[in-house]
Amino acid sequence: MVTNEPMQQQVKQQRQFDSYCKSVLKNEARNIYSETQIQNKRLIVLSALSQEKLNELSMCDIYTVEVYYFHLNDYVVPVEDFLIANAIQSLSERDQLIILSFYFLDMSDTDIAKELEIARGTVYYHKKKALEKIKNYLKEHENE
Template sequence: MEQSSSRYEQTIRHQFDRICKMALKGEKVDYIRHMGYRQKNEVMLSELPEKELNQLSIMDEYKVENHYFQVLGYDIEVKDALIAEALQSLTEKKRNVILLSYFMEMSDADIAREMNLVRSTIHEHRKRSLEMLKQIMEGSTDEKKM
């Protein structure tokens, strides 16, 4: 009797062992299938091109942080504080030329018409203004480094 009981226990152990092996084999197949799906359909964020990555995020913008300039009836918004500060240091004519040229994307001829000036004068104002802005901004970035 003891022998049949130990034989029965051994059979039960073998059956349990077989069921565990079948379950693990099924899990392995499911895992391999799932990993194939992920490899085919998922992309790591670090592998995304920058253009697509930028589409996934939103940056809050608060109007309080921006600077506004009134130029010939246009309200021009400048988001960068350093640029706005540099623009403030220019004369009104030079600032208006820069704002209309770069922020409103107007040509020299259009600006000249709006400001009742000659196109070559606008060109000179823009050229000198850019040189002045460069000096001002380089000076302020040097101060920040110290």
């Protein structure tokens, strides 16, 4: 009698291999599903965040092309606003020095007076007049 033992052995091995492959795929699918659930618990949709949280996560690039620099004695003062930079530039050199020192370098009237070797009252007067000029300049060019 002729037997098909080698053939039966081969079929048996194929079925075992198929069973093994199916169990590996099922286990991997289960792992992927559980990892997805864990990620979904941790992830937050950006549209669900408040504006404050979005501001914490975001940043704004500032390019040197958009910054205007004023040179005062030993200081370099950056001004980021185009209109304000032009308004300051329209002032006399002394007024520029006073405004930039007071508002951008946080110097007091007394410190500015010592540096310019003038009276503190003169610094106050020039600062007040320069601010009026800046205000008028900004009103004239507010639509730009």
